[in-house]
Structures are given as structure tokens and as C-alpha cells.
Amino acid sequence: MKEVLVLGGGISGLATAWNLHKAGIPFKLIEKQVSMGGVISSKIIDDTIIDFGPNSLRDRDGSIRKLAKEVGLKDEIIDISEAFKTRFIIRNRELQALKPSLSTLLTTDVISGKGKLRALAEPFIPKGIAEDESVGSFLERRIGKEAVEYLVDPVFSGIYAGDIYKISKKEILPTLAEKEQKFGSIVMGVLRSKKEKSDIKPMVLTFKKGIQQLTEAIVGKISDRVLNEEVISIRALEQGFEVETSNGIIQAERVISCLPAHSLSVVLDGFDTALSNTLESIDYVPMLSTQVIFNKKDVELPQSGFGFLIPRNENIRLLGAIWKSSIFPELSSDDKLHFTLMTGGAHDRDIINENIQQVEEEVLAEFSELMNITPKPAWMESKLWHQAIPQFHVGYQSVRKVLKRMQAENPGFYIGGNYRWGVSVPDCVGGAEVLVHSIKKEIAYF
Template sequence: MGKENEILVLGGGISGLATSWNLHKAGIPFKLIEKQPETGGVISSSTVDGTVLDFGPNSLRDRDGSIRKLAEEIGLKEEIVEISEAFKTRFIVRDGELQSLTPSLKTIFTTNVISGKAKWRILAEPFISKGTSEDESVGEFLERRIGKEALEYLVDPVFSGIYAGDIYRISKKEILPKLAENEQKFGSIAMGTLRSRKEKSEVKPVVLTFKKGIQQLTEAISSKISDYILNEEVTGVRKTGNGFEVETSKGKYTAEKVISCLPAYSLSSVLKGFAPALSHALSSIDYAPMLSTQVIFNTEGIELPRSGFGFLIPRKENIRLLGAIWKSSIFPALTSEGKIHFTLMTGGAHDRDILTDDIQKVEQHILSELSELMHISSKPEFLRSKLWRKAIPQFHVGYEATRLEFKQAEAANPGFYIGGNYRWGVSVPDCVKGAENLVQKIEA
């Protein structure tokens, strides 16, 4: 089955959908194979009594306009909701209290998140001798540059929030390539940042969502290409004379080109017979689990700071909750009148127990932590969680070697391409951009 000149795209998360959409625009025939009845992977939204809940990504940081461009192409331009100004203030918990941070250099000196001694240590950064150009963990790198206290209270909570990661395992070259480069080039990350002044972008970066949540994006793409989506599970891939044979739960398809946007662990198992070295490299990619909990309260009796994205919690605080996003502050239009909506995050690389613990007990535990931090005495009106067992791929130290495996496998098997968040980056915009670049390469 399958036409020889048709490209087979494996996996219907945002990477596979964006790849398929770009092929569709370019007039290149394709089929998208996805085992779940719904596409979108970890993008998952629903609406409860007028409040929009996102159990996966909660907002999209569109730096270069590629998300807005995609939204326009699929008819979602009018559905975009931009973030309120509130998002510029973030809070970090120190000694059980919320302390504010704004994205300016001044805030480092006015904040109570770190002590005076830690502030002086940050100021000393340009005078610290540079380390090795070898890969090392983000933790080792930044502890050396800015000191342990700033690392524990400023860096750790941010990386737990974005990557659900352990800063002493994730790679500086993967996560902070520019800073790592600046240290080598200028001997200081501060000096490097000042010297390599931001290139002025043509496009204003915007943080956004959609009126019905992020899933509106994946649903809109799916409806545009629904004729080319097969709901089948990929069970194997093998090389044939002039291309590839993809075996699924319902049959076999042959194609000259195959683009995998499957998660690393899924691709690993279908490649065993075809590319054992690649299969092994893929199976070693670790994924952190994440529990997303949506909580809605009545506004009475709850005082939210006037502005704020939410708060993050350093692991040093010994609080299980990783952080909270104040959805009703950042996207007020998506919360029904008289309600306050929080997204709570628990789990990550430091908390694998989330995979086996009783979720209801976890919910009660993190709810009491939230109530204590935010001085809430009322009970929530609504509470629902979703556990992502493999939420975010972890770019551990030495990930360069894994990337090399991808390149070697593609070189040895022309027409076979590897995409997805463990290759292109963990954010939705990273995946959209990666898909666009890959299809341009195929066209060329």
C-alpha cells in the first residue's frame, strides 16, 4: 500500500502535524500515521464552564512570528489571544514567601530572592576565570560563574519550570549554547551578553494562546489535512530496494521518504531491526514525568498580586509543588467571570515518585502547599489533573553524541529523516520551526 512518491510522516504530535502542513503547502503528497484517535500529543485543552484549561503547554512564546504565520495559514488569526502585561513579573518562593522578579538587571539588586552576599557574587562574574570548553551540566557551569545561592534560587526553579530537569544533569551546550560560547569567547557570560547585543528582530516577540486553548492549533491543522491522516500504530520500519517499508497495526506502506516525528522511545522500538545503533541511542534519551493540575477558585477571599505570571519553587525549599501559573492573570479572557484559575506543576526529573503515587493524595498535598503559599482559606470549585508519564525529553550532558547518531543514521539511510522535540527543542515554536526547516530542505 502507499504510493511510491508519497512521504510517510510518523507521529501526529505538533512536530508531525507541522511537518505535514508544510508538505501540504508545498504540494508534496504525504500520509500522516498517528496511533491515537486525536492528534496533538501532549497538547491537550478543554473548557469547563467558560474557563479554558491547558493540561500540556500553557502558552506559546512566538519569538520570530512563525506561530502567528501558521495561525494565519490555518484560519486561526482571529482566535489568537496575546498575554497580558502581567506576565512580566514572576515570583520565586524563598523561605515560604513569594518574592517578585522582573526581567531587568535592576531586579537582581532589589529582589529578596537572594542575599546581599549572593548579589556581590553575581557582580564578580566577569572576574571569574573561564572553564573548559567541554560539555558540562548547566548546574556546574552556572555555579562556577554566578555562585551556588544564585544557582539554587534563580536558575534551578526556572529550569525545573521549563524543562522539568535536573540542572546537574542537563547539558550547557544544549540548553545554554550562547552563554557557553560567550564564556569561551569573552571569558565572561555578562561581558559576552553585553558585547553580542541582541540583533534587532523584524518581528515583535509575543506570548500567546488561542481562545479555546493550545489544542485549537493542532485541531485546526488536523482538520485541514484530515484526508491524509491514518489512525494506525507504527510497529516497524525497514529498508527496501528503493526506499522504506513502514509496518502498522493495519498493514504495510512503502515510500521513498519517511519522516519520523515519533517520541524517541517509540521510534527506538520500531527501528530495532533496521538501525540498531540509532535504536540504542534513542532508548537512552530520558523523559521527565509531569503532573498538570488545573484548579479553579471563586475570587472571593483570594488576593492575587496585581500582576504576575505565577511562581516557581526552588528545590531547596523542600516543597513538592514545582510552581503555579496564574492563568486568570495572564489570559483573563479565558477564565470565566468571578473565578481564579491556576495551573499547578508537579513531578519532573527530581520527583519520579509522581509515576507511582496516588494522584488524589498528591493533589491534596500540593493544594495545601498552594493554599499556604498564597494564604487561601477557601476550597477550590474545580480540580482536575493529567499525568504525562513521559512529558519532556532531557538533554543530558553529552547529548552531542546522540545528535551525531541521528546525523549518521540519516546519512546511511538517504530519505529517512528524524524530527521531533528531542531533536528540534522542547517548545511548540521550536517544533514548528524545525518542521518548516526540514520541509524546505526536502524541497531543495
């Protein structure tokens, strides 16, 4: 009963387990898959490191570097190259370079002169509603339709694989939404807000053997606390909880769920019907990760860069491509170039019902045309994630209220995961640390 049960062995569950371990709190981690880490999946092909899930980690506050050091990976970290500062947007089936500077925005052909003038007029646009609205509606009102179509839409398709006219501004862009209400303009808000100084320099990184090296290192430290079992159901007791697994019954005073929302919905059926229905309603979109390796002599990059993103109105199925050999040259063989092609998302849900080999051929043809590549790749492999990324739709605060209510009514039961903490690996690592810190204070109090 004294052990905390952690359900789910994705990065959220692993980070939670690791923080419990550091805090000296006894625990068991229950995960049905022998290979843990959720959508984090890496492999090595011909001296090239392949990542089928996240391809890089944006470590703003140092939490990933701290975790890496704790699990013995300090010397395995690879910093992203300067190439990541150059990104490309497809317009009229051609690559247009963008860099993070005002001069680039003024000179780029991604949006027209009229579109630029509309975007630059943002400080003079009256502020809109304080209530929640979609990211698309919010930014279209602030910077104009063309800038949203060719700048905002491809970026959010790349991060969330979502529909910008459904995802919530308060969830995705809370700071910008607040600045509009406080200053009447997001540009003026950014200019007038004081930047918080930090001794920690943000870093975009990976590991020498891919992102999975991080999850494997955590598992290696806590393997004696892992149960490879499937969670069947959860029942509340007079004190604590009873968790039924594929191997039996376990009782615990505290349970932390890091299961995907749809999985937790099933195991809570009958325990809390309202919560179960709410969890079931959370939308996840599919993603197809296609990894392609070309012989270097067959490909001529226009210049080094992070890769390219494609606005949906270009009528190209491919969402975008990451030029892994440019941003992490250490991970590729000297005579090869490695690319990650992204397909699926909110606008392409039927991908889960299609023949993956045919989809591969379709997106490879699109990629080859855009990159002016004629030869076939030396190697290609895809992985389809049926429920890859949770979508924070307009009104998602109502979901958060239900989760908060359930925890208040069932002391000792905690809900974590990417649909609670955020979709990125750093979001989940940070959320796990905060949760375990609060549990540690609870235990010390009692």
C-alpha cells in the same frame, strides 16, 4: 511510493505535514490516537479554558503567528497581559517578586547581599572549560551557588522539569557558553554582542480556545491525509522503506519520524540496533498538570503576575504555579480564578507510581498555604504525562551524531521531534519548516 510518510501526530508531525502540504508534496500522516497533538490538550470548564500541556507559546520569530494565519486562526490569537513580566520565587515559603530589570535583582530578597555580590562579580571570574558540562556547574561557576539555587534552578525546573546538574550547557545555553569562551564572561559577551534587528516583535500568546485550537486547525486542513493506525515496524528496502502498521503495509521513498524517541526505538528494533539503543537511552521525565479553579471571592492575589516557581531546596513538592487568570484574563470566567500547578520532573519520578488523587491533595495544600487560601477550589482535575519532556543531558551531542549517522546511511529517512528540535512548540514548528524545506530542495534536484 511517491508519498512521504509522516509518523506521529504530535505538534512536530502536524507541523511537518502542514509544511509538506504547503510545498505541494504528497504525504500521509500516521497517528494511532484519534485525538492528535501529543501533550497539547485543552478543554472548557465553566467558561474557563484549561490547558493540560503547554499553557502559552513564546513566539520569538513570528513562526507561530504565521502558522496560525495559514490555518485560519489569525483572529483567535490572544496576547499575554503585562502581568507576565512579574514572576515570583519562593524563599522561606514566601513569595518574592522579580521583574526583568537590574534594579529588581539588586533589591530582591530572593538572594542575600552576599549572593548578589557574587553574581555581580561574574565579569571577573576566569573562563572555564570549553567542553560540555552541566547547566548547574556552568552557571554556579559564573554567578555563584546561591544565585543558581534560587534563580536558575526554579526557572529550569519550570521549563525542562530537569536536574540542572545533568542537563547540558551546550544544548540548553549554547549562546551563553559561546560568549564565555569568546569574551571570558557571559555578561561582557551580552554587552558586547550586537543585537540583531528584526521587524518581528516577539510575542507570548495563546488562542481563544486554548493551545489545542492550533493542532485541531491543522488537523482540519489535512484530515484526508491522516491514517489512524499504529506504527509497528520499519524496514529498509533496496529503494525506500516499508512501514508496517496495525492495518497493513505501506511503502514509501521517504519517511519522516516525529515519534517520541522511546516509540521510535521500538519500531526500529532490528532495523538499526545502535540507533534503537541510543533512542531508548534518551531520558524523559514525568509531569503532573493539576488545573484548579477557585471562586474569585475566595482568593486575594498579592499582585498580578505570571505565577511562582519553587527552588528544590525549599523542600516543597510543587514545582510552581501559573496564574492563568492573570496572564490570560480572557480565558477565565469573570467570577473565577484559574491556576495551573506543576509537579513531577527529574526530582520526582516516582509520581508515576503514586495515587494521583493523593498527590493532588498534597500539592493543593502546599499551593493553598503559599497563597494563603483557606476555601476549597470550585473545580480541580489533573493529567499525568508519564514521558512528558526529553532531557538534553551532558554529552547529548553523541546522540545527535548517531541520529545524523543513521540519516546519512539511510537516505530518505528523517528524524524529527522535540528531542531533535527542542522541547517548545515553536522549536518543533521551526524544526519542521527547516526539514521540509530541505526535502523540497532534494526532490527538486532529483
